[in-house]
Amino acid sequence: MAFSSLSKLLLSLCVVSVCVCSAARFDELFHPYWASDHFNFQGQTVNMKLDKFSGAGFSSKSKYMFGKVNIQIKLVQGDSAGTVTAFYMSSNGPKHHEFDFEFLGNTTGQPYLVQLIFMVDETPIRVHTNLEHKGIPFPKDQAMGIYSSIWNADDWATQGGRVKTDWTHAPFIASYRGFEIDSCECPTMMADSDSMRRCTSKGGWWDHPRMSQLNLHQSHQLMWVRANHMIYDYCTDTTRFPTVPIECQHHRHH
Numbered sequence: 001m002a003f004s005s006l007s008k009l010l011l012s013l014c015v016v017s018v019c020v021c022s023a024a025r026f027d028e029l030f031h032p033y034w035a036s037d038h039f040n041f042q043g044q045t046v047n048m049k050l051d052k053f054s055g056a057g058f059s060s061k062s063k064y065m066f067g068k069v070n071i072q073i074k075l076v077q078g079d080s081a082g083t084v085t086a087f088y089m090s091s092n093g094p095k096h097h098e099f100d101f102e103f104l105g106n107t108t109g110q111p112y113l114v115q116l117i118f119m120v121d122e123t124p125i126r127v128h129t130n131l132e133h134k135g136i137p138f139p140k141d142q143a144m145g146i147y148s149s150i151w152n153a154d155d156w157a158t159q160g161g162r163v164k165t166d167w168t169h170a171p172f173i174a175s176y177r178g179f180e181i182d183s184c185e186c187p188t189m190m191a192d193s194d195s196m197r198r199c200t201s202k203g204g205w206w207d208h209p210r211m212s213q214l215n216l217h218q219s220h221q222l223m224w225v226r227a228n229h230m231i232y233d234y235c236t237d238t239t240r241f242p243t244v245p246i247e248c249q250h251h252r253h254h
C-alpha cells in the first residue's frame with residue numbers, strides 16, 4: 001500500500017495551500033507514549049509494530065490549538081485483519097474534544113475501513129460548521145495533542161469482529177514519515193482560555209475567511225466521498241438514534 005497523505009484540520013476540513021514548513025523530524029515533534037520498544041527508525045521513516053505482546057503509540061510533545069497536521073501513514077500491508085491504526089487529536093479532561101481517524105484492517109485484498117469520530121464536548125459529530133448559536137458545541141477552545149497508535153481490536157474491528165487477528169502474520173507494522181505541524185503551539189501550563197486568546201490574536205492563516213467553509217471544489221469532493229465511499233452515517237441511523245441528533249438537522253454541504 002502506498003503512503004497516503006492525511007491532513008487533519010482543526011476548525012475546517014479543507015486542505016489549504018501547500019505547507020512551506022520543512023518536514024520536521026519525528027523526535028522534534030513526537031515521542032512514543034506506549035511501548036517504545038515497539039518502534040524502529042529507518043532514516044525519516046518511523047515504524048510502529050503490533051505483536052502478541054503489545055501495540056504501540058506516539059504523541060506530540062506539545063499541545064496545539066488551530067492549524068494543520070500532515071503525516072504520511074503506510075498502513076499494515078497484506079493481512080491486517082483485527083488491527084486498528086488510529087490517527088487522532090484529543091484534548092484532555094472530562095468534556096474533551098477529539099478528532100479520530102481509525103483505520104480498521106481487513107484480510108488480504110479486502111478494503112480498509114476508515115471510521116471517523118469527531119467528539120465535541122463528548123458528543124460525536126461530523127459537522128465542520130460552527131453552529132454554536134444553535135446550541136451545537138464547536139471544538140475551538142481546547143488545546144489538543146496529536147496521537148497515533150496501533151492495537152489489536154479483533155473483538156469488533158474486522159467484519160464486525162468475525163475475523164480475528166492471525167498472529168502467525170505478526171508483527172503488523174504501520175509506517176510514518178513526513179511529519180509536519182503548522183499550528184499554534186500552546187505551552188503546557190497555559191490555561192485554554194489564554195491559549196485561545198493568544199492563538200486568535202496572531203492573525204494565523206486559520207483565521208482567514210476562506211478557512212471558515214469549503215470552497216466549491218472541496219464541497220464537490222465531499223459529496224463524492226459521501227456518495228461513493230461512505231457506508232455508515234449515524235445521522236441516518238434511526239435505530240440507534242430515534243430522534244435525529246441536533247447537529248444532523250443542520251447538516252449542509254455547501
Ligand SMILES: *[C@@H]1O[C@H](CO)[C@@H](O)[C@H](O)[C@H]1NC(C)=O
Binds near residue numbers: 111
Ligand atoms: C473488509 O472487507 C469486507 C468485504 O469486502 C467489507 O465488507 C468490510 O467492510 C471490510 N472492512 C472491515 C473493517 O471489515
